[in-house]
Amino acid sequence: MYYIEDLGLNPLQLILIGTAIELTVIVFESVTGVVADTYSRRLSIIIATFILGAAFLFEGSIPYLSNSSVAVGVLSAFVLLLFAEFIRGIGETFLSGAEQAWLTDEVEEEEVAKIFVRTNQLRLIASLVGIIISVVLASVALNLPYLAGGALYILLGVFLCIYMKEKNFERVETAKDRPWKAMASTFISGVTFIKNKPVLIMLLVVTVFIGATSEGFDRLWEAHLLEAFTFPSFGSLDVVVWFGVIQFMGTLISIGAMEWYQRRFDVNQPKVIRYSLFYFTVGQVIFLILFAVTPSFYLAIFCFWVLGIIGSITAPMYQAWLNQQLESKSRATVLSIMGQGNAVGQGLGGPFVGVIATRYYIRTALVLGAMLLLPAVILYGKVMKR
Incomplete structure (x- = not known):
């Protein structure tokens, strides 16, 4: 809403904003992953929180910067937003890989799947509070949630500096005397590990197609609802409040679904993870297409909720399965390389979907985005059969 209403971005510009952050991830992801494996996962996470805080504070300040600038208008706001997303992208790379690697090393690998699922539940519960606060703030000004979020990230960084521990990480011996050699050795170790494990190569390919699909949907679902439907009128309910609801x-719903699923199935079992990833990805394709083509506002919202359930269950399972395949010394590096694969998918698929959405219809772009997920379905199917 902030991008569309306040900054006036069109569908292609929405996608290009996503492309900016993904290009940043492609360039910096492996470097920051190597830093986490060579020096400290804790340090990498703390650096990430401060950079993310600065990025969101800058992003929320764009209306004031644009109004005070000589070059006023959509173009100047768009350029400033690109720069803000570049800063955010660097922060995301410091966090990506390091967070999962730190957690996996601090607990037993066999238990990490359940912990990832529970962590995701807690994240969603916290986001409920965030949604309420964001709706209240956005009702005053659409940029206020960004400013508040940036301030919270800074406070989180201070909290982690004081309380975050790291007990099971061993710093590379040559990191202090020969830092570049140590980092190069860590990177080569991670690449070699991927090459020697076919399942990791398969997961790398899968994550490229997942990235290509997610970029289009994440950037266009709000624009699709605004373009395709007239929001039902309930008193003086504002569109911003509608999105909050x-x-x-x-x-x-996703929190409840995750709780039911982990009680019904043993999510630490590799077989459960593999079957879940296959069938949920098939469901994702179906509901993405239905979300794009349905003429019913309420059915579109239902599909959006189902897609949220699928994402909330499959994301921690994918993380757990991936972490269970890795060795500790190069864990963050390999996870970062996987993150680069996702960024490549988003960087290549995003602009393609954005051009289609701008030139034709957002519906058409969303359907094409769903089709990009079919190779992932095929690869998951092959793994499941084996």
């Missing part, structure tokens, strides 16, 4: 209910 949609996300709040979707998050609440």
Whole structure:
């Protein structure tokens, strides 16, 4: 809403904003992953929180910067937003890989799947509070949630500096005397590890197609609802509040679905993880297409909620399965390389979907985005059969 209403971005510009952050990830992801494996996962996470805080504070300040600039207008706001997303992308690379690697090393690998699922539940519960606060702040000004979020990231960084521990990480011996050699050795170790494990190569390919699909949907679902539907009128309910209600209910449903699923199935079992990833990805393709083509506002919202459930269950399972395949000394590096694969998918698939959405229809772009997920379905199917 902030990008569309306040900054006036069109569908292609929305996608290009995503492309900017993904290009940053492609360039810096492996470097920051190597830093985490060579020096400290804790340090990498703390650096990430401060950079992310600065990025969101800058992004929320764009309306003030644009108004005070000589070059006023959509173009100047768009350029400033690109720069803000570049800063955010660097922060994301410091966090990506390091967070999962730190957690996996601090606990037993066999238990990490359940912990990832529970962590995701806690994240969603916290986001419920965030949605409520964001709706209240956005009702005053659409940029206020960004400013508040940036301030919270800074406070989180201070909290982690004081309380975050790291007990099971061993720093590379040559990191202090020969830092470049140590980092190069860590990177080569990670690449070699991937090359020697076919399942990791398969997961790398899968994550490219997942990235290509997610970029289009993440950047265009709000624009699709605004373009394709007239929001039902309930008193003086503002569109911003509508989006808050949609996300709040979707998050609440996802929390319940995750709790039911982990109680019904042993999510630490590799077989459960493999079957879940296959069938949920098939469901994702179906509901993405239905979300794009349905003429019913309420059915579109239902599909959005189902897609949220699928994402909330499959994301921690994918993380757990991936972490269970890795060795500790290069864990963050390999996870970062996987993150680069996702960024490549988003960087290549995003602009393609954005051009289609701008030149034709957002519906058409969303359907094509769903089709990009079919190779992932095929690869998951092959793994499941084996």
